[in-house]
Amino acid sequence: MLGTTAATVVGASTMGSFAPEAAAGQRRPLDVEAGAHDPNFIEGRITGLRKGMLMVTSSDRSMHRIHLTGATSVWKLRPTSSDAAKVGDGLYARGVRMPDGTLAADAVWLNIVNLQVHITSIGRNVMHLDHHGDRIVGHVVAGTTAAVYNSTPAVSDLSLLQVGKHAQVIGAWRPDTNEVDLATVYAAA
Template identity: 60%
Template sequence: MDTTLDRRRLFTAAVLGGATIVGATALGSLAPEEALAALAWDVEPGAVDPNFAEGRITSINGTKLFVTGSDGVFHRIQATEGTSIWKLQPTGFDSAQVGDGLYARGVRLADGMLAAESIWINIVNLEVHISAMSRNMLHMEHYGSKIIGHVVPGKTATVYNGTPAISDMSLLKVGSHVKVIGAWRPDTNEIDIATVYAAV
């Protein structure tokens, strides 16, 4: 069975016919950690992945996103009722805003539109050095750039030494090197923190 053909048929039906389809999480995890690891599926090094788009949203029309890539390429992205969307947490299409950055993966239709299986809005994956801490913020440095990370009650979690994520950040220390996944606040040096990965 040709999985690519089946996915293409599924999403073409969803875009053109409004078919009820399973969420994209059935086709792959929406978890940002796994999403970032899976952004280049089955593509030769240096080749363009036709089923992937990235950039900033320049306009929104209904459930279509018009996106200008960092390379200047213009993308049209169609969300369906089966599209999974992440913006700090799984969310709905109405969370997308003009100016947001995104990564999208899906199926490229004959007219060039990308029927999105998954969209990650403003997602960042940073290796940082913690320079200062408060109860609600981490001050971080990333290759000389200063970044402010906001702790979001009920959402921000920490993973210590690969153990399950917990809300307790008390083991983080100034001077530590950690990995942070979060949602960028466009046009700022600030992010909302989803997960901190630390070795203690």
């Protein structure tokens, strides 16, 4: 996956927000020590799909089964349904462990990235970005991509973004590429 990843999806649960920004600051249950493995959170790539079930291999090569229901919040650049999940997608999932070891997912973020970047060029529907020396192509998605300037509400106007400036981008990685569909760009105006 691209760089440092993390996780605006509407909704909330007893476990916290479903917004993509929330995946970055996952709240650990009180019984999980700082730095310890949270059994109710999984990261990895989808290796198989069965009706209502995702098979996932984590970066540590452990295998997991994630059960999706009609109540599971799914984000893939925007709120969507579980049908958007594809083999090869990266994911973060939060939920509750079931007695059989599966994770009953409350929220799933597909291909989400949260990157600190340097804007190297801006085109009509594309931004070229540098993330710690890695070149990334950021695709502007009509009706979805928004900018937040100096902590103001998100707007669709990207005209204040500037080449040479730093920004934070949240988006959906296009697996096995250096390309990201942009959801939100946080920048100073």
